[in-house]
Amino acid sequence: MPRKKASQELTRDMIVKEARKQFERKDFHQVSMRSIAQELDCSHGAIYYHFKNKAELFYTIIEEYFISLNKRMEDTVNDPGDKHGKLKNVFLCFIEFGLDHQSQYEIMFMTRNKEVDGLSHEAANLSYQKFAETVQLLSHKRLLIKDIYSAFISLHGFVSHYSGSVSSYKEAIDAAQVHADFILKALD
Amino acid sequence: MPRKKASQELTRDMIVKEARKQFERKDFHQVSMRSIAQELDCSHGAIYYHFKNKAELFYTIIEEYFISLNKRMEDTVNDPGDKHGKLKNVFLCFIEFGLDHQSQYEIMFMTRNKEVDGLSHEAANLSYQKFAETVQLLSHKRLLIKDIYSAFISLHGFVSHYSGSVSSYKEAIDAAQVHADFILKALD
DNA sequence: CTCTCTATTTGACCAGTGGTCAATAATATT
DNA sequence: AATATTATTGACCACTGGTCAAATAGAGAG
Known part of the structure; x- marks a missing residue:
């Protein structure tokens, strides 16, 4: 299961884009790493490969x-x-x-x-x-x-x-x- | 185990006092119902008998x-x-x-x-x-x-x-x- | 003095959070 | 083709606020 095919690999930009989107309607604490991951069809752990933590992403x-x-x-x-x-x-x-x-x-x-x-x-x-x-x-x-x-x-x-x-x-x-x-x- | 002896029963005042004390050094989110309970030697569930929720207590x-x-x-x-x-x-x-x-x-x-x-x-x-x-x-x-x-x-x-x-x-x-x-x- | 009834407490439980990490599979490099 | 690298998973940790059945201490009644 680990590692997706190249076509659906996660990028920093994809994460930022989705996080930004949710951040427009919800505040920092209401946007969870899991909700971002869910919308991107990945595990929340994957985000931590691209960003050190929630603070860095935001x-x-x-x-x-x-x-x-x-x-x-x-x-x-x-x-x-x-x-x-x-x-x-x-x-x-x-x-x-x-x-x-x-x-x-x-x-x-x-x-x-x-x-x-x-x-x-x-x-x-x-x-x-x-x-x-x-x-x-x-x-x-x-x-x-x-x-x-x-x-x-x-x-x-x-x-x-x-x-x-x-x-x-x-x-x-x-x-x-x-x-x-x-x-x-x-x-x- | 449930219900303590009269001498060590929990009161609203005791809870408020302890919460107030912690609230002086930590902010709302840093003071947890559990940390208050711990200091009062009771379970955090007991607090919910005296207060509807954290917001009411605070x-x-x-x-x-x-x-x-x-x-x-x-x-x-x-x-x-x-x-x-x-x-x-x-x-x-x-x-x-x-x-x-x-x-x-x-x-x-x-x-x-x-x-x-x-x-x-x-x-x-x-x-x-x-x-x-x-x-x-x-x-x-x-x-x-x-x-x-x-x-x-x-x-x-x-x-x-x-x-x-x-x-x-x-x-x-x-x-x-x-x-x-x-x-x-x-x-x- | 017992018997019941009520007030209070516990601790297991729920759903959620941010964060970590070994295992694993897809891709790059040799 | 073998190997090394990279990205991903999902189980796990410690924590949060909150709920609730079960259990017990005390009050009141007979």
């Missing part, structure tokens, strides 16, 4: 989301419009990302995982860096890093608070506007 | 923490000093509570538990209510509820962000000051 997925978030923020800068409006859009964009990818956001910014941690933590830092640059770029005055950090934390609070009680960004869009304005005022 | 514990948090906020109002200073202290007091009781805070304000939920969610709402009243009381001007809510969310963000990367309030006290000032500015 970090692989999360990486893409970090890239996507960074790209979104960049794009917002390049959009048309005045700086002030774009600054608010960066805030809303962050919130949108968080609420439309709640399971991913949780691992990206909320879980202090002892396992793969170093990597995820670094990527989160990089995303914050990007955020800080973007905010400074769009601000009409020179900002203090501590204030940018507070803005970031306040945005994070919004996502963390609405995660779970709302199923997508659009359900919290009004509250998000209000909160973004609140943060803008503090930066002014 | 909600019982969490209730006390909600009361304690509310009390802290009240006390801050009655402290000596000017209103502005006290307002900032309410913010710091909330952060202090969150960072000095991270495992509890997680269940109180971060977990959207499907089980006991209704209760915990209500208590969280009540704590927010208390927060809102207190903030309005200490503000020099009439505030909008939406702004108070944004302030709350921003504080929550601080706790959520530093939870896990810091082991107590005192390690984040400087950052907390900065963040409190940031929120004060937005409210002004």
